[in-house]
Amino acid sequence: MTTAATTSHVFGEATLGEFEQGLRGQLIRPEDDAYDEARAIWNGAHDRRPALIARCAGVADVMRAVDFARSENLLVAVRGGGHSLPGFSTCDGGVVVDLSSMTGVRVDPARRTAIAEGGCTWADFDHETQAFGLAVTGGLVSTTGIAGFTLGGGIGWLMRKVGLTCDNLLAADVVTADGQLVHTSVDENPELLWGLRGGGGNFGIATSLEFRLHPIGPMLLAGPIFFAGDRAEEVLGFYRDWVRGLPDELTTLANLTTAPPAPFLPAAAHGKPIVAIVAVYAGDPEHGRALVQPLRNLGDPIADLLDVMPYTAMQSLLDALWTRGAHNYMRSAYIDHLTDEAIAATAARHRAVPSPHSEIHFHHFGGAVTRGAENSAFGDRSAQFVLNVIARSPDAEGFGANVAWARETAQALEPVSRDGAYVNFMGDAGDERLRASYGDATYDRLVALKRRYDPDNLFRLNQNITP
Ligand SMILES: Cc1cc2nc3c(=O)[nH]c(=O)nc-3n(C[C@H](O)[C@H](O)[C@H](O)COP(=O)(O)OP(=O)(O)OC[C@H]3O[C@@H](n4cnc5c(N)ncnc54)[C@H](O)[C@@H]3O)c2cc1C
Numbered sequence: 001m002t003t004a005a006t007t008s009h010v011f012g013e014a015t016l017g018e019f020e021q022g023l024r025g026q027l028i029r030p031e032d033d034a035y036d037e038a039r040a041i042w043n044g045a046h047d048r049r050p051a052l053i054a055r056c057a058g059v060a061d062v063m064r065a066v067d068f069a070r071s072e073n074l075l076v077a078v079r080g081g082g083h084s085l086p087g088f089s090t091c092d093g094g095v096v097v098d099l100s101s102m103t104g105v106r107v108d109p110a111r112r113t114a115i116a117e118g119g120c121t122w123a124d125f126d127h128e129t130q131a132f133g134l135a136v137t138g139g140l141v142s143t144t145g146i147a148g149f150t151l152g153g154g155i156g157w158l159m160r161k162v163g164l165t166c167d168n169l170l171a172a173d174v175v176t177a178d179g180q181l182v183h184t185s186v187d188e189n190p191e192l193l194w195g196l197r198g199g200g201g202n203f204g205i206a207t208s209l210e211f212r213l214h215p216i217g218p219m220l221l222a223g224p225i226f227f228a229g230d231r232a233e234e235v236l237g238f239y240r241d242w243v244r245g246l247p248d249e250l251t252t253l254a255n256l257t258t259a260p261p262a263p264f265l266p267a268a269a270h271g272k273p274i275v276a277i278v279a280v281y282a283g284d285p286e287h288g289r290a291l292v293q294p295l296r297n298l299g300d301p302i303a304d305l306l307d308v309m310p311y312t313a314m315q316s317l318l319d320a321l322w323t324r325g326a327h328n329y330m331r332s333a334y335i336d337h338l339t340d341e342a343i344a345a346t347a348a349r350h351r352a353v354p355s356p357h358s359e360i361h362f363h364h365f366g367g368a369v370t371r372g373a374e375n376s377a378f379g380d381r382s383a384q385f386v387l388n389v390i391a392r393s394p395d396a397e398g399f400g401a402n403v404a405w406a407r408e409t410a411q412a413l414e415p416v417s418r419d420g421a422y423v424n425f426m427g428d429a430g431d432e433r434l435r436a437s438y439g440d441a442t443y444d445r446l447v448a449l450k451r452r453y454d455p456d457n458l459f460r461l462n463q464n465i466t467p
Helices: 013-021 035-039 059-071 122-130 146-152 190-196 229-244 285-296 311-316 340-351 367-371 399-412 431-438 440-453
Strands: 002-006 009-012 026-028 052-055 076-079 095-098 105-108 113-117 169-175 181-185 205-212 219-228 250-258 273-281 307-310 327-335 359-364 385-393
Touching: 009 013, 013 026, 026 035, 035 052, 035 095, 052 059, 059 095, 059 169, 059 205, 105 122, 113 122, 122 146, 122 311, 146 205, 169 190, 181 190, 190 440, 219 229, 219 285, 219 311, 229 250, 229 273, 229 285, 229 340, 229 359, 250 285, 250 340, 273 285, 273 340, 307 311, 327 399, 340 359, 340 399, 385 399, 431 440
Parallel strands: 052 095, 076 095
Antiparallel strands: 002 009, 026 052, 105 113, 113 205, 169 181, 169 205, 219 273, 219 307, 250 273, 250 359, 327 385, 359 385
């Protein structure tokens, strides 16, 4: 007897039954009630129908799922937090190896380390580590998965102080394409650790990741100051010059967006263009206050919410704006220098935004980010800013216009953009752009590593290093 899990793949019932019985977790098929919820990822623009979703309960399930996919010649999508913008964590007709139930975290406060399973979100991770006043650079939205985030690099509020998340990755357990579990650390399989620090999900499935932690908070100076959108050129011009002199403890972001109908913004501003400068000071809040005073001196903000708050509150401050299911598309670039012309172009693109959900971000890079280079595969650390242009709409309606706007906005900033980009913010890049993002030497070294751990490219739904 056979089961048509999709039109594209027919399984022997016995084969499937044997696979299912061998799992401690759950096998979800298209005919199951749980299927539609289980196949949905954060980015609603990717409506895919996998043949199977293996919701793994532990390492043994992951090994089994990899063996099964390989022997059945199935496409493999790996899901940690499900936040892939290009939709790499789902597929049509293949198997999703879903780690979202694997959320254990063990903190060692004395050593200042934490070992977290590959399905954790930043909310899971921060919850456990902040109980000891510890943290590592995490995502700006707490529902993002730690695994995909870390393996691609990891930029967040602590990066200028403690480095990218991948710089703090000390070790990992990885199920490789042959279904075996490999441990990697600086002493054991160190080349694999190098590759996991920025090379993405190319080399296998990280079932657990060990991080170095740092004393952070629990209270710190953090939050946004909002200015009227018609001041975009003035505010961005100030921002570009101001950040140059900032210490590593202060990480900031400029966000050109539309005021949401939120109670913390005056009703008169709702629906109007605004510029938010968001800052996090990873140190004594009073030192932070002195440092952000020049920003405050710009005067006449629409709202000033930059104040002392728990680190975990800052980590989830943006969650309500970035709920799952909406359609999203992102363009990203490294920016060398924000010229006056680039600032004017940005302000013009901000005025032309077709939806209140689409926005432009400039993350201020630098600080500790520039110091991790030799031990990781992460690409370009030397740019002053990371640009993100996000096209977003609640559903398919109007999404195309927002995508076109994002493309044109990225194009308008091409004169100040480098060729490559941060891999976690890229769409489906293609070999050339990926090579440019890593640089030739790193890219070639990643290809060699890929040939060693995944010569048949089983793990190819990612920013793919082709073997
Ligand atoms: C709302 C939102 C906010 C974001 N904010 C930030 C931010 O502040 N900073 C930043 O740097 N990035 C940010 N990102 C981008 C984010 O880093 C990537 O989307 C990342 O891939 C998400 O990881 P995930 O585990 O949730 O992804 P998933 O969609 O689950 O996986 C994406 C890919 O990562 C790989 N992967 C996932 N889990 C594993 C695993 N256990 N082992 C091996 N490979 C795995 C696979 O290749 C997979 O295809 C954000 C994305 C979103 C949608």
